[in-house]
Amino acid sequence: MDDNTSFSNSEVKDFVWKGMNAVYLYKAEIPDLANDRFNSNEEYNDYLNSFATPEALFESLKYLPESVDRFSRIVDNYFDLQNQQQGITLSNGIEFNFERIAPGSDELYCAITLVLNNSVASDLGLQRGQIFRAVDGIDINVNNAVALLSQNSYTLNFADYDDNDTPQIDDDTINLNGNSVTLSQEEYTENPVHIAQTITLEDNTKVGYLMYNQFNSSFNNALNNAFGDFQAEGIDELVLDLRYNGGGSVQTAAYLGSMVTGQFTGQVYSKLFYNENLQDNNEDFLFTNSIAGGGSINSLNLSKVYVLTTNLRTASASELVINSLSPYIDVVVIGENTVGKTQASITIYDSPNLAFEDVNPNHTYAMQPLVANSTNVNDELVPSSGLTPNIGLSETLNNLGTLGDVNEPLLAAAIAYIMGMGRVSYNTTSIDIDRSVKIQLNTNPFEQDMFLD
Template sequence: MKYIKLLKFSLLLLLAFTFTGCFEDRDDNAITASIINDFVWKGMNAVYLYKDEIPDLANDRFATNGEYADYLNSFAQPEDLFENLIYERATVDRFSAIIPNYIEFEQLLSGTSKSNGLEFNLYFKPGSSTEVFGIIRLVLNNSVADNLGLQRGQIFDAVNGTPLTESNVSSLLNQDTYTLNFATYDDNGTETLDDDSIISTTNSQELTKQVYTENPVHQTSIIDVDGENVGYLVYNGFNRNFNNELNAAFAEFQANNVQHLVLDLRYNPGGSVLTASYLGSMVTGQFTGEVYSKLIYNNDLQQLNDNYEFVNGFDGNSINSLNLNKVYVLTTSRSASASELVINSLSAYIDVVQIGDATTGKTQASITIYDSPNLTAENINPNHTYAMQPLIANSINVNDVEVPSSGLIPDISLIESPRNFGILGDINEPLLAVALADIEGIGRINPNTPREFTPIHTNISIKPFEETMYIDNNQMLNRLELK
């Protein structure tokens, strides 16, 4: 891989800020707009992936300092300017974000947040378009909920005694402390949904969110299938701080002579691109040095286009590789970004059998940029805590194929249903059971299951910074240094 000196990158950013000569001498007197708005425009002009699609980000957009200042002053809030610079928010760029407090945000990226340890899906009750019920999909290890004994599959239909509706569910479940009122699902002994109902119970549990750091390596197990060992891994986020734990999971698989792997990414919203390349290298091992995935930047930053390769080690550690030619990946509509990168990148080399639901559909990577001379976390403007996480590059595989915005379609469609969530890692859990049946060679069961329930999308924050695929700032700077 060829590397560019950091100085070149800094100059490149400087050029991005000063393409028009009349802006070379900008100062506080010339620019009367908010310093935050100034940062927002400069940052987006420098690195935004869809810069060419936004006329207001053109390098020659403003003829004078005054015109530039008037433009910035026309936006009352930095968020307003930021949204004005986003390309097709509803369909293309659903993911770029402006960050009011980068200190809290950095904690989120490290996996630390206030949480009670519950992840859940919300649905409309059978026969209703307003009444809502929830089902616990995941209880994080060593969390408040875990210590209280809550379990995947438990159903609730009220909070603090108030029945859930589409209009109140966000406010009720976004509280730091609340009481879940549990219910049961009654299918009335039939296969149809028309006569199903949610039955309230007197059982409840109060939960209070605490500062919590999630180890994304949620669960591992070894399953014997006709004398062959199947490794099963529930992996919930590509967090660079837990690369060693991920590698240790594959050491367990390696030590048990795993011949098949089921990679459960159904609740994995993404994370570090570099960690995603490590995971691909752990699944395989026979492609070291070959291109795993590529990042393609905007037209002004084509010099930064780069390849991520299969590797055999990181941070002085050897990667524990399984040398597999086939992997099973479990997905839902929550599987996004780096999860999709893994499927897309591996599929160019080995057989990837995707089971579950179509993924989110996000092929772009982002980076955290700060109000500093070179947009990094060095010499940050102390007058505010704003940062941005814009999309800056498209991720494609070695064959130049990107993840479609509609998501990756599973080879075997099987939608999670609150009628039968099952226990993660149990051989009868529906998605895992399908993978094991295919490994055993007894045929693909329950193909193309119809969508019985569609989860309701709300503004409830369940997992920090969902649907994220980011480029590590330090790692990006290291790539730009001369090795």
């Protein structure tokens, strides 16, 4: 058994180096990936054996992993990866954000930001905005949050937020209220079209509102059908809610841009540029009037779109949509700076052509390395610092509102802009940078991928 494991690890390490050498976007920046790095097979094998695990080798080959390549990944079970890319995961149906109990405190509370449709959480009646500050009876803090909330099953202990009827936050309290619920993960397939509805304003302006949570090619027709409904209802404006959309298929992103517009068919939507050894793979994605194998696209022919964003979750293909539409139409971004991911990845396997055919049966490792950079038609990248909103507005955990409701703060800001009220002043006294904390553990680890089908 040990000999077989050792043999398998050697094969995996060989796959890691050769795969990264072949396709990695930043190959030129990594001396160990140079084609002439090794003078002999013995030197090559000694190099591979100097790493304890395939993962250690992979991490050593990433370019500036803290700032540039934050996204390339290796997995030891490609079946899980394939499921995740199709929206099939183990999930209890909630997403949430953290905030400190008080400025500078290590104690945390959480607010549910999203309850997935037809999930364990929705069946239990959980709702966006519910607050909890303990799990399994243990108060949450910066040190135990990951362990407590990464379990397959846990009990949320709910709390009430009390602002003590003052606008200041230094006297706010979050107290346990005795209510709790136990959640367990189940296999779940998310339809990324979370909400699609038409809102009629006082002046009879019809606003389409779409909350879209992943660029999943398996649901291209569901997305197109939502635009078909908008088309039939004669909407005048569109609010595209991408605040929890970390990306997905580049081609689906091109379809979405074509649904928003329709007047640019055949023109360049976005471009992909590969490393210097793969320039023949460079590709333009075009505005189109049809989905491959799925019929005609339902286009709205809009000249303006409103996009809602957040800093932790709006990434990659979501940013591509904003960046790629901006040269053609007016894109009004409302929310926070986006994540700042401009690169696309592809899944590669241990096979002669790195595709999922004739794959090595001795292991189930696969890699999802960055392989290309995405720009818009004007060759503009999404900055690594993210895209800056036209109207800056953060979600506040004690006032999240109901998604799709005209009073939900981000949607309300879009509606105010549509109604000609411009940059309305909002009460943001509950936002305090000293209380914010970034812990991202309840999302799909591949959520911020932009990948090629």
